[in-house]
Amino acid sequence: VFSKEVYINHWETTKDRYREYFNKNLSKNDVIQQDFSFEKYVERTDQFYTWVLEHVDWKSYDIIGFTLNYGQLLPSLAIAKKIKEIDPEKIIVFGGSRTVGELGKRVLDVFNYIDFIVSGEGEEALFRLTAEYPDYKSIPHLIYRKDGEILWNNSDYYIDLNTLPIPSYDQFFEELSKTSKQIQQVFYDKGRLPVEISRGCWWNKCSFCNQKTIHPIYREKNIDRFIEEIEWLADRYKIVDFQIIGSTLPRNHRLFLKKIIDLDRGFTFIAETRADQLKSSDYTLLKNAGFSIIQTGIESFSGNYLKKMKKGVRVIDNIATLKFCKENGITNFYNIIVNYPNEEKIDFEETKKNIQLFKQYLDLPNICQLRVVYGSEIYDNPESYNIEKLYPSEIDTIMHPPEILEKGLAYVYDFKTKQKVEKHDWNGFIEEQKKEQKLYSVYKKGDQPDxxxxxxxxxxxxxxxxxxxxxxxxxxxxxxxxxxxxxxxxxxxxxxxxxxxxxxxxxxxxxxxxxxxxxxxxxxxxxxxxxxxxxxxxxxxxxxxxxxxxxxxxxxxxxxxxxxxx
CATH class of the missing domain: 1.10.10.10 (Winged helix-like DNA-binding domain superfamily/Winged helix DNA-binding domain)
Structure with missing residues (x-):
């Protein structure tokens, strides 16, 4: 809906497509659909847009930065455009996964109210931008304009995570204190503070992932530094729940977990893990260290499919992960990725066969339809995956005018295959298994075990x-x-x-x-x-x-x- 602030004419000519897309996707949720119409959605979006512009003292800042993931490009463009209209002297900087590499150069080329883009991590670039503003060539990862050209200071310099200061959340908690008691209660009941443990991925080979484009080099934070950070944050903000930021646990995960256990401070964590990284005893350590929820990159129960994905794990690793999680009472929210352009019947049948072994007693997956993302191996080598043509996703064609997308600004792509691929009812199969699993549920009575x-x-x-x-x-x-x-x-x-x-x-x-x-x-x-x-x-x-x-x-x-x- 922020499209109306960025592309006024496009919004007017495609409003009906917006409404159709909104209703189609909202129809899956009857409760929301009853109370939240498209018109109400537009009204709320307008209110938020106005609130952001009026409740931030933009005049007090010289440099204004926006961190973008996929969904934040359009809102950020809308707000940045308005700020620039009010005060053209403000310096607007974009960064994040949505503007990395060549994609960032294209964004800067199209939107003249953006002054700079940082490709990849931004601590060093932003610091130098404030201190050495005229000397663009000295700033690593910066994308900028010079003499009508878009230049990118591509660099192999990556910061040591242990040299970064502990993040301050003072402003967040100050603003939280001004909200309603209900909102504060929700945060203190379910909210978590993010704590970074690593950047990038040491595997870095999965064909669907673009992590290598965002963070080409894998780095871990020192374990003692991580411990220092969570203790400082806990003491300062009186919070015990954390979200670990990183694609997996550190390589010396046993020392990492034992040091958390030795703290004995009742901390809880959510983290991402790799299926082939841990043994049965490690999951007991995870549980004792306060890891009640994890997300493992399982992606498939077909060995054939896992090879297409270049996951580097096996079906047996994935089943072991779910078994050990269930034994230790750890909830594992995981996906299986489907709709690969070279998907075969064996991928579907092998997955069905293997899920039959554990569908009654282990956690079942969520289905994730493949979307080709900028910078992934599939994006870079579509012909190797039976792709004839990549084209922007449906929502991108609604949000952005064709002339914008023609300049390569899309981040998520659909595809046309060279050879016809048989469609398989993945959603129907998993829903059937989940219904069947409910039949096995017998509720606990008295002192008997569940x-x-x-x-x-x-x-x-x-x-x-x-x-x-x-x-x-x-x-x-x-x-x-x-x-x-x-x-x-x-x-x-x-x-x-x-x-x-x-x-x-x-x-x-x-x-x-x-x-x-x-x-x-x-x-x-x-x-x-x-x-x-x-x-x-x-x-x-x-x-x-x-x-x-x-x-x-x-x-x-x-x-x-x-x-x-x-």
Whole structure:
């Protein structure tokens, strides 16, 4: 809607398209749709635009900066344009992922009320811009105009994160104190302070991601410096909840987690993780350190699809992550990416097959439709991914006039494939699994454990091991494993190779070991990927930290007479 302030004529000619797009997307939420019309949305947007212009003392600033992600370009353009109209002497600086590299040069070329753009991280560039304003050539990552040309000081200089000052949130909390008690209560109940641990990605190969364009070099903050920062922020603002900013945990994650645990200050964290980075014991450390919610870059349960994505992880890594999270009571909000331009039937079928193994007892994914973003490998090499043509996304064609998009200002792209790709009902499949999962929910009664957590678990009794498999309510199974089977099963708690298993169980013939593994796999209590193995049931000791009742009340049990002995 900010388009009306940036492209007045375009807004007038495309208002109906805006309304249609708004209604189409809002129709998915009946509650909002009832009380929030397109006209109301426009009215609220106008109110916000006016409020920003009137409630900030723009005259007191010489340099005014805007940090942009994808959705902030148009609002920032609208406000910057108005500021420049009021006072042409103000210096307007844009930065953020939406204006990185060549894309930033195009933005500066099109919008003459922007004076500078910082491509990538901006601490050093902004500091030098204030101190050495006329000397543009000395400022790394700065994009600017000179003699009718757009120049970019592309640089391999990247700041040491440990030299940065601890961020001050004084102004934020001052403004928060002036809001209603309801807003303050929501923040102190659910809000978190961001704390940076790293920039970039040490893997940096995923075909859908443009992290390498934004932060080409991976760097971590020193662990002791991170600890110092969260303690300072906690003491200053009396807050214990933090959002860790970084694409994954630091490489020495065990030391990192143990130092947080040693603080014993009740901190909680949300963070992103990699599926192949952690073992079962690490998730217990995560839980003890206060990580109640994480987001793992899982992206797929198809090995074929993961290769297309160049994720560098396997399906077995992804399943292990979800298993360990469930055991430790850690919520994992994750996506699977679909709609690749070279998606195949095997990608869909393999995902369906693997999800069948855990759909009843592990967290299910959200579906994320692929959008090709500027700077990703798919964007740079579309022909390698069955793409004939990239074109701006639907919302961009609504927000921006064609003559603007023709200059390469789009950030998100749709595509036309060279060869026809079969469409698969990913959303329908996942929704079906989520509905089915609800059927397995049995609510806790009295002092009994929540049986929903124990649909597929094992109890280790040292000389034997029992596995309770209630994934199929019509065919509940209980497996009794003898001492040898128990030892082999427990060896597969973490992912382990056949070679390692043979070495660990060298006292038995290879054929006997492989026969036991094959039986486990046939009973679907073990997952195999190539020659790597992972046990699937949850460990009830980690789940409950207490023994199950010797006999479950019949109202909590799924009726069965089947007991299988391996």
């Amino acid at each position: 049986i929903n957590m124990f649909q597929f678990y094992f109890i280790d009794s040292r000389n034997f091991l029992k596995i309770y498999d209630k994934r199929d309510l019509d065919n509940v199974k209980i497996y009794n494993l003898n001492k040898l089977e128990r030892d082999i099963f427990l060896a597969c708690i973490d992912i382990i190779s056949l070679h390692e298993l043979k070495k660990e169980f060298s006292q038995i013939p290879d054929f006997k070991l492989t026969a036991i593994l094959r039986t486990f796999e046939q009973c679907k209590i073990l997952f195999r990927e190539n020659e790597e193995y992972l046990s699937l049931p949850l460990n009830h000791r980690i789940l409950t930290h207490k023994e199950l009742p010797k006999k479950l009340d019949s109202s909590f049990c799924y009726s069965t007479e089947i007991q299988k002995t391996l």
